[in-house]
Amino acid sequence: MSLKTKITCAVMSAAMIFTFTGCSQKADTKTIAEYNGEQIPVGIYLYGMANAIEDAKVTYIENLKKVQDSEEKIDINKIDIVSAEIEDGVKGEEWILNKSKEYLYNYLAVNQIYNKYGYTLPTTDEEDITQLIDTQKAQIPDFIEYLNKIGVSEDSYKKNMKLNYMINDMFPKYYGENGVAPVSEEEYKAQYELKYRRAFMMPISLMDTNGAAYEADKKKEIQDKAAEYLKRLNDGESLEDVTRDYYKYSTGTEAEESDEKITSSLIDKDNTNFPENFIELLDKSKEGEYVMAENDFTIIIAKKDDLFSNMEDFENMKSSLLQQMKGEEFKNIIDEEAKKISADVKFNENSLKRYNVKDFAKRAK
Helix, strand or coil: CCHHHHHHHHHHHHCCCCCCCHHHCCHHHCEEEEECCEEEEHHHHHHHHHHHHHHHHHHHHHHHHHHCCCCCCCCHHHCCCCCCEEECCEEHHHHHHHHHHHHHHHHHHHHHHHHHCCCCCCHHHHHHHHHHHHHHHHHCCCHHHHHHHCCCCHHHHHHHHHHHHHHHHHHHHHCCCCCCCCCCHHHHHHHHHHHEEEEEEEEEECECCCCCECCHHHHHHHHHHHHHHHHHHHCCCCHHHHHHHHHHHHHCCCCCCCCCCCCCEEEECCCCCCCCCHHHHHHHCCCCCCEEEECCCEEEEEEEECCCCCHHHHHHCHHHHHHHHHHHHHHHHHHHHHHHHHCCCEECHHHHHHCCHHHHHHHCC
8 A cells, every 4th residue: 555545544434424344345335225316424323233233133032032941041142143033033133134125114204294384403402412422432431443443433423313313303293283194182181181180199118227127926916007007097187197107106216307298299190119009999088088009018108289280381292292102103203204205226236345234233232
């Protein structure tokens, strides 16, 4: 190699624009495909291939666990994932190739939808991406060198990182008040009522301070105390007073005097930490009535409250509610767009051959 070529290679390396073999890369393998007149950098595709290999490993292990009797831990590093059968008789090489293309179609779909509706990524998100990459470069040894080793330039990496930010930015805008498919306040409230409850609660532990279950006699004593507390509450005693008594019983010390009132808490109906029949008892309770539910770890004494008594909680939960209502639908919108795009993507056959799954998997180790 001539001195001039060496210098050129050094400059290209500093600019982060080479892939597997630096300057020896042929010009017609810098892009992986063309779509809608745009040349797609090979690094976008190879980033997806890196994810596809990890997906293949996860899928392989999940399917293997379904058929093997042993609970022995699987060392995936000993598996030739490219040659292994991933699922439904499909070998790793084909499975990873198909998944890599899916990632590329998804990348194009997100960008197309985002641009179609004129969305713009907030400056704070752009700054977050830059800061995150700077942190990775500072904390992970040879981070950029590794990216280049597998054929992903810093620019391609940044574009792939940006994808998740774009999805997170686009999702609430798409369903927002002035969005493509606005979600009404009534829909938010209906979902909130479906998934959540509010209650004034008094939890009583059936575990000692070391996390061990109490012996039968001690457990029976606590259960009797809980029944006493339930009666006192339903007879009109305040939750604050009964809670102070429980504190003294469980710790042996007096609770500090306070005029502060116990507030109700938001409860996720699907939270499995609560006793199995807790929500049912709460829903069936009369206004002002305390109910009690128990599992192996705790006893919960509770009185339901108006779900909308704390509107701040409701507003804070809207992003989660939107995800519950529309998350799968939005994913399907992107998937459908990706499917349409796939028919019009013209792959560079030279690049597909050059950056094949077998060679990439070796380099990515």
